[in-house]
Amino acid sequence: MFVVTLTYTAPIERIDALLTEHRAWLDRQYAAGVLLASGPQLPRVGGIMLARAADRAALDAVLDGDPFRQADVATYHIVEFDPIKTAPELDFLRA
Incomplete structure (x- = not known):
């Protein structure tokens, strides 16, 4: 199980411009069974995701598809x- 913390590194306007694509990516990860929960930090400086993957490399491969990562507008702490x-x-979360 993984906790992923995103921290925005770009102005919120750039984040907002990518939000529809990011949410579509999130939907695909929920459908694939990778994501269990997600949402913005409060105040809105980034986001949090609860994820499951076979290992860190598998999770990194999934995260590489996130439009926020592709646009280099957030850092990821896992x-x-x-x-x-x-x-x-x-x-059901227990190992």
Whole structure:
């Protein structure tokens, strides 16, 4: 399991211009089973994604398709973790 933190490195106007493409990319990742949750940080300085992938290399390959990464308007910080304990409704996340 991975927590991906995006930090915008471009003016919000550039982010907004790519938002439709980014959200379409997010939809494809949800359909593929990669993303479990996502949303903007508050205040809006970036975003957070909860993702699953076979390994870090597989996740990096997926993230390379993000229009934000392709346009170089965000940096990505990735933390891998093992969800040993969860709330009952999230049991499916446990390794």
